[in-house]
Amino acid sequence: MRHEIRFSGLGGQGIITAAVILGRAAALYADKHVVQTQSYGPEARGGASASAVIISDEPIHYPKVTEPETFVIMSQAAYDKYGCKAANNALMLVDPGYVTSRPCCVCLEVPATAEAKAQLGKLVFANVIMLGALMEATGVIDYDSLERAVLDSVPKGTEEANKKALAIGREIVRKQL
Amino acid sequence: MGGRKTLRTKESGDRILTGKTEFYNGNTACAEGALAAGCRFFAGYPITPSTEIAERMAARLPKVGGTFVQMEDELASMAAIVGGSWAGARSMTATSGPGFSLMMENIGYAAITETPCVVVNVQRGGPSTGQPTMAAQGDMMQARYGSHGDYSIIALSPSSVQEMFDLTVKAFNLADRFRTPVFLMADETIGHMREKILLRENVEIIPRRELKEGELPCEPDENGIPGFGTFGNGHNIHITGLTHNEKGYPATDSAELHEAMVRRQVDKIEKHRLELTDVDIVNPEAEIVFISYGAPTRTVRQLLADEPGKYGHLNLRIVWPFPDHCLEQFTNAKAFIVPEMNLGQIAKEVRQYTNVKIITAPKLGGALHTVEELKKAAAAAETATRPVTEVRL
Numbered sequence: 396m397r398h399e400i401r402f403s404g405l406g407g408q409g410i411i412t413a414a415v416i417l418g419r420a421a422a423l424y425a426d427k428h429v430v431q432t433q434s435y436g437p438e439a440r441g442g443a444s445a446s447a448v449i450i451s452d453e454p455i456h457y458p459k460v461t462e463p464e465t466f467v468i469m470s471q472a473a474y475d476k477y478g479c480k481a482a483n484n485a486l487m488l489v490d491p492g493y494v495t496s497r498p499c500c501v502c503l504e505v506p507a508t509a510e511a512k513a514q515l516g517k518l519v520f521a522n523v524i525m526l527g528a529l530m531e532a533t534g535v536i537d538y539d540s541l542e543r544a545v546l547d548s549v550p551k552g553t554e555e556a557n558k559k560a561l562a563i564g565r566e567i568v569r570k571q572l
Numbered sequence: 573m574g575g576r577k578t579l580r581t582k583e584s585g586d587r588i589l590t591g592k593t594e595f596y597n598g599n600t601a602c603a604e605g606a607l608a609a610g611c612r613f614f615a616g617y618p619i620t621p622s623t624e625i626a627e628r629m630a631a632r633l634p635k636v637g638g639t640f641v642q643m644e645d646e647l648a649s650m651a652a653i654v655g656g657s658w659a660g661a662r663s664m665t666a667t668s669g670p671g672f673s674l675m676m677e678n679i680g681y682a683a684i685t686e687t688p689c690v691v692v693n694v695q696r697g698g699p700s701t702g703q704p705t706m707a708a709q710g711d712m713m714q715a716r717y718g719s720h721g722d723y724s725i726i727a728l729s730p731s732s733v734q735e736m737f738d739l740t741v742k743a744f745n746l747a748d749r750f751r752t753p754v755f756l757m758a759d760e761t762i763g764h765m766r767e768k769i770l771l772r773e774n775v776e777i778i779p780r781r782e783l784k785e786g787e788l789p790c791e792p793d794e795n796g797i798p799g800f801g802t803f804g805n806g807h808n809i810h811i812t813g814l815t816h817n818e819k820g821y822p823a824t825d826s827a828e829l830h831e832a833m834v835r836r837q838v839d840k841i842e843k844h845r846l847e848l849t850d851v852d853i854v855n856p857e858a859e860i861v862f863i864s865y866g867a868p869t870r871t872v873r874q875l876l877a878d879e880p881g882k883y884g885h886l887n888l889r890i891v892w893p894f895p896d897h898c899l900e901q902f903t904n905a906k907a908f909i910v911p912e913m914n915l916g917q918i919a920k921e922v923r924q925y926t927n928v929k930i931i932t933a934p935k936l937g938g939a940l941h942t943v944e945e946l947k948k949a950a951a952a953a954e955t956a957t958r959p960v961t962e963v964r965l
Binding site: 415418422423431433435456459461 | 593594595620621705760761764765766767768867870871873874877939940942943
């Protein structure tokens with residue numbers, strides 16, 4: 396089963412970090428085949444940020460996303476560029492603090508930035524909250540693998556806060572499903 | 573750097589990362605492959621989309637007793653790795669199209685002085701500064717013929733992150749074995765994407781053959797390859813970009829000597845085409861056969877997985893010298909389709925060796941060929957009547 400996930404938002408929201416952590420979790424700890432790609436164009440330096448992760452049980456030949464099953468959208472510009480193209484059977488996670496549009500497909504509101512500020516005191520945890528939500532909403536990765544990848548990717552001293560961030564994301568989705 | 577000691581790979585402690593599985597991008601994998609192969613000298617000028625190679629080497633080389641130099645430009649980068657190589661270190665630089673162009677003069681110098689070195693070109697859209705962040709394969713002919721005069725080189729083309737590691741190791745071995753510049757012709761897609769990679773332990777190292785007592789510095793062995801007189805090992809040697817005799821001294825007015833030197837330097841590679849063949853051959857009985865290298869290989873493999881048995885595939889991991897003998901293995905071939913991220917550079921090479929009709933499937937602009945586009949090329953192959961037909965994707 397090939398599962399394509401599109402992450403997009405603003406530079407500084409940790410979009411690419413989130414994609415790399417998910418890829419790392421699936422590749423190294425869940426023993427999946429994974430390809431992660433990201434936008435390197437001028438837009439990546441001027442605000443917009445985009446990345447994609449493909450996770451599969453089989454070897455991945457074509458390395459680019461074609462029709463993502465899952466979208467993580469953290470800015471309105473990202474919605475306009477990627478989110479509006481979501482297929483009707485896709486799943487979208489949006490941060491309602493940044494995204495006003497809503498798609499035709501199933502959409503979960505994950506106020507990652509607001510919860511990061513309110514519960515953890517820093518906006519930087521928003522991307523890990525999103526990862527916790529993504530895990531719970533899709534089952535594309537298991538908790539242990541994701542936690543390991545988060546912990547070996549984040550700065551020393553932030554481990555507990557990042558574990559909390561994962562749990563916050565998971566709870567937000569549990570309440571909605 | 574410490575002379576030949578730098579060719580050893582065993583390091584104390586945990587400084588060498590081999591044996592681990594990692595989730596790296598292609599450029600990082602390339603740098604780690606170089607370190608595993610014993611590369612201990614890197615001189616370069618960072619350029620998108622190859623920059624992560626220089627960054628990784630800058631961070632890692634000092635930890636393994638190597639040297640990283642950020643040079644003033646690519647002319648100097650290429651000159652520095654020639655020097656590093658003669659000092660005994662496995663030496664490398666990494667660049668992209670604009671820097672590759674600047675390296676051409678000294679690549680010729682490396683060719684005529686038979687200096688083992690590895691040049692990585694993570695290709696982007698050209699000509700000139702073109703599309704810095706987009707993938708292309710437009711430098712394949714430049715890799716073969718970019719410097720002036722007649723010479724031959726070896727060029728490899730990776731299509732996965734693992735191959736960025738493995739083919740970098742291979743590039744160093746071939747550079748030392750054949751005493752030639754070896755090019756790793758990657759592209760932005762493979763350089764920047766992340767995949768799982770095994771940092772192989774105890775990679776095979778085939779060191780260059782040191783010059784023997786009594787042997788002349790440019791005297792070829794039975795393979796046409798002279799021994800290497802590493803600086804500091806007591807050899808009296810002269811290295812020059814001028815046409816030179818077996819002693820290594822300039823001898824520019826003899827037509828016979830010049831022809832013999834050029835032919836030997838070309839033949840040492842071209843006559844080893846069988847040894848220098850690294851390909852995948854899939855469904856050799858097929859009538860429609862794709863020939864690809866680098867990123868487009870990924871799309872061809874997707875198509876073959878989607879429609880098993882329908883198409884043949886020749887994937888080239890070594891593009892130069894071109895493995896023309898592999899074309900004969902596709903005995904039923906009615907068309908060779910060559911999808912490239914350029915206007916058909918290797919397709920022209922295929923044309924030299926076959927009367928089978930050729931479909932070129934060029935794709936410019938940075939996006940990888942899609943499976944649908946390859947199907948379109950395959951459909952065109954059925955109806956094409958001319959010897960070479962370009963499909964506009």
